[in-house]
Amino acid sequence: MDKQLDLTRLKGVGPKLREQLQRLNIHSLADLMFHLPFRYEDRSRIQMIGSLQHQQPAVIQGEVRSADVLFGKRRSLLVKIADHSGVLSIRFYHFNAAQKSQFRRGALVRCYGEARRGASGLELYHPEYQLLETSLDDLPEPQLTPVYPTTEGISQQRIRLLMEQALEWLAANNIPLDDLLPLDWLQQWGLPSLKQALLFLHRPPREVELAEMASGHHPAQRRLILEELLAHQLSMQRLRSKLQQQGAPAIQDTWTLHNALLEQLPFTPTRAQQRVTVDIVTDLSQPLPMLRLIQGDVGSGKTLVAALAACHVLEADFQVALMAPTEILAEQHFQNLSGWFEPLGIHCGWLAGKTKGKARVAALESIASGQARLIVGTHALFQDEVQFHRLGLVIVDEQHRFGVHQRLALKEKGNLGGLSPHQLIMTATPIPRTLAMSAYADLDTSIIDELPPGRTPITTVAVSDQRREEVIQRVDNACREQAQAYWVCTLIEESEALQCQAAENTAAELAEQLSHLRIGLVHGRMKTSEKAAIMAAFKAHELDLLVATTVIEVGVDVPNASLMVIENPERLGLAQLHQLRGRVGRGSLASHCVLLYKAPLSLTSKQRLQVMRESQDGFYIAEQDLMLRGPGEVLGTRQTGLQMLRVADLQRDAELLPQVREMATQLWQQHPERVEPLILRWLGDAERYAAV
Numbered sequence: 001m002d003k004q005l006d007l008t009r010l011k012g013v014g015p016k017l018r019e020q021l022q023r024l025n026i027h028s029l030a031d032l033m034f035h036l037p038f039r040y041e042d043r044s045r046i047q048m049i050g051s052l053q054h055q056q057p058a059v060i061q062g063e064v065r066s067a068d069v070l071f072g073k074r075r076s077l078l079v080k081i082a083d084h085s086g087v088l089s090i091r092f093y094h095f096n097a098a099q100k101s102q103f104r105r106g107a108l109v110r111c112y113g114e115a116r117r118g119a120s121g122l123e124l125y126h127p128e129y130q131l132l133e134t135s136l137d138d139l140p141e142p143q144l145t146p147v148y149p150t151t152e153g154i155s156q157q158r159i160r161l162l163m164e165q166a167l168e169w170l171a172a173n174n175i176p177l178d179d180l181l182p183l184d185w186l187q188q189w190g191l192p193s194l195k196q197a198l199l200f201l202h203r204p205p206r207e208v209e210l211a212e213m214a215s216g217h218h219p220a221q222r223r224l225i226l227e228e229l230l231a232h233q234l235s236m237q238r239l240r241s242k243l244q245q246q247g248a249p250a251i252q253d254t255w256t257l258h259n260a261l262l263e264q265l266p267f268t269p270t271r272a273q274q275r276v277t278v279d280i281v282t283d284l285s286q287p288l289p290m291l292r293l294i295q296g297d298v299g300s301g302k303t304l305v306a307a308l309a310a311c312h313v314l315e316a317d318f319q320v321a322l323m324a325p326t327e328i329l330a331e332q333h334f335q336n337l338s339g340w341f342e343p344l345g346i347h348c349g350w351l352a353g354k355t356k357g358k359a360r361v362a363a364l365e366s367i368a369s370g371q372a373r374l375i376v377g378t379h380a381l382f383q384d385e386v387q388f389h390r391l392g393l394v395i396v397d398e399q400h401r402f403g404v405h406q407r408l409a410l411k412e413k414g415n416l417g418g419l420s421p422h423q424l425i426m427t428a429t430p431i432p433r434t435l436a437m438s439a440y441a442d443l444d445t446s447i448i449d450e451l452p453p454g455r456t457p458i459t460t461v462a463v464s465d466q467r468r469e470e471v472i473q474r475v476d477n478a479c480r481e482q483a484q485a486y487w488v489c490t491l492i493e494e495s496e497a498l499q500c501q502a503a504e505n506t507a508a509e510l511a512e513q514l515s516h517l518r519i520g521l522v523h524g525r526m527k528t529s530e531k532a533a534i535m536a537a538f539k540a541h542e543l544d545l546l547v548a549t550t551v552i553e554v555g556v557d558v559p560n561a562s563l564m565v566i567e568n569p570e571r572l573g574l575a576q577l578h579q580l581r582g583r584v585g586r587g588s589l590a591s592h593c594v595l596l597y598k599a600p601l602s603l604t605s606k607q608r609l610q611v612m613r614e615s616q617d618g619f620y621i622a623e624q625d626l627m628l629r630g631p632g633e634v635l636g637t638r639q640t641g642l643q644m645l646r647v648a649d650l651q652r653d654a655e656l657l658p659q660v661r662e663m664a665t666q667l668w669q670q671h672p673e674r675v676e677p678l679i680l681r682w683l684g685d686a687e688r689y690a691a692v
């Protein structure tokens with residue numbers, strides 16, 4: 001690392017803070033400069049208390065009239081503050097004695113917070129505040145106040161102070177913040193230089209409208225948005241072209257295995273499955289690596305398409321690897337696929353993270369020797385020690401769980417004398433077109449836009465948890481009529497431990513109330529073998545009710561299950577709800593989904609549950625989700641390289657994408673030496689990761 005850019009040059013940054021900053025992806029002073037505010041507050045004017053309105057953020061200033069500790073439902077400190085226009089209460093639920101004594105009668109206080117209607121008229125809850133010596137004491141802030149993304153242990157105030165120093169440093173130095181966009185582009189579009197743009201965005205003058213900043217249309221923002229989108233575009237183009245330079249085995253075969261597989265099946269492929277299979281076979285016949293994304297709604301039959309693709313590659317005597325994001329799903333694929341392929345003389349292998357000891361050694365050996373021809377597993381297949389004999393095709397199911405770049409890691413594993421394996425990516429999360437254009441700019445896309453015949457529609461209802469008893473009754477009724485049911489427990493906490501605990505509690509509660517039912521439990525902390533045993537028992541109808549965490553979200557296929565209860569659906573994304581719900585409606589029974597929510601619901605939550613009730617179309621649901629929540633959430637934070645978008649917002653800035661593509665072409669032609677630094681600047685880590 002360049003000494004000059006070391007973070008410890010800033011006052012107050014020691015090893016500990018440096019480590020915390022790294023969690024925000026800030027490794028140098030330059031990174032710090034690109035850590036941009038995600039919104040602004042206007043604290044430049046003091047507002048009269050008398051003119052405050054509900055839900056309005058504002059700075060107010062006044063004299064303390066009283067400060068009392070109240071013992072209501074929750075202990076709180078209530079301070080009354082007055083200016084000449086009125087009186088306002090500020091309330092603290094967390095406070096100490098020192099704080100209380102600060103607010104002595106007559107003291108002058110300035111607060112920043114959002115006014116809310118409370119028990120005693122308008123109140124500010126936990127405002128930021130400061131006690132002033134005189135009313136002339138440091139005037140309100142001369143700029144808009146930036147609000148930065150932050151993490152545990154680093155306060156907003158801390159980041160602002162660091163930024164203060166960093167900005168001074170930037171004002172005095174240029175290096176290494178070179179302008180990577182050609183000067184003539186900037187002039188042509190009336191955009192500021194990089195340095196001007198950064199200085200502006202960290203400290204916009206108070207004259208700038210908050211609304212303009214929120215719209216993302218200010219030239220300083222535009223300038224960075226374009227640069228960021230360009231960097232992503234370049235990165236994906238580069239990955240693709242690197243891959244395509246390698247070439248791939250052109251697969252020629254007689255469709256013998258393909259036809260043999262179809263003959264065994266109790267059904268025929270849908271037209272959509274056939275069409276997509278033809279797309280794939282055409283790609284496979286080329287001497288270039290296929291990079292194809294298959295989008296198909298839950299239950300559209302992606303597994304069959306994957307199996308048919310595998311047939312061609314297997315017949316040409318290459319291995320096929322299929323990777324799934326969870327063990328349950330991988331296990332299920334293994335069951336299905338070995339059921340289809342073993343009778344045809346194709347040996348299937350299995351490798352998961354939990355495959356240990358002798359089993360692991362044996363698995364690795366049969367993969368390396370080529371004895372295992374179709375290998376199913378989890379991301380364990382990525383590991384260094386896994387060496388394939390002749391890997392011709394990699395299939396990744398439910399791609400959105402893996403990083404956009406991560407899947408490319410398998411490309412080195414082919415052992416094909418410089419050739420790359422083909423890649424097929426399958427996802428049930430429908431990706432709205434604008435997002436697909438940038439998130440998957442490096443992929444060709446096919447869509448399975450038809451469900452197999454004979455599916456029954458799912459009736460979805462939203463029920464408040466005050467009616468939990470009725471819902472339990474309903475589960476009972478369904479099971480008595482020989483149907484099976486899922487009860488899905490969710491928790492807002494990221495903690496898997498808590499999730500599993502919740503599921504255990506619910507299972508115990510249901511077992512007590514429905515003691516005549518056979519109830520099983522699966523969650524992420526159980527051993528693979530335990531999970532597999534429970535799933536198998538449920539599939540065989542040895543269990544009536546399966547209580548589960550969201551581990552069953554993808555791929556689980558039990559046609560006799562026709563009722564699903566989802567607890568706290570308001571905490572899940574619509575795409576995830578749609579996935580979960582897709583576990584029912586797979587057989588001939590009329591199916592139902594009960595969204596058992598915690599009342600009261602916010603307006604957005606209501607709208608979102610409404611979308612689930614009115615539609616079963618994954619694409620429609622995804623579009624609605626995008627409208628209600630924005631793209632970051634739709635794709636999830638860990639899901640794609642887009643998580644790293646710092647200034648751009650794909651939905652808001654979608655109109656820029658054609659221009660960005662044009663810019664990318666021009667930059668390759670006119671300034672190829674700038675491609676690398678641009679990618680490093682915006683995607684540093686992800687790219688390093690992708691290079692594994």
Ligand code: ADP
Binds near residue numbers: 268273452
């Ligand atoms: P998904 O696209 O969600 O992965 P699956 O591949 O798990 O869907 O298929 C869901 C169910 O539909 C499976 O039981 C599968 O055997 C069945 N299926 C797939 N294709 C057809 C078809 N053409 N006709 C009838 N059933 C099919």
Ligand code: MG
Binds near residue numbers: 302303397554555
């Ligand atoms: Mg599937």
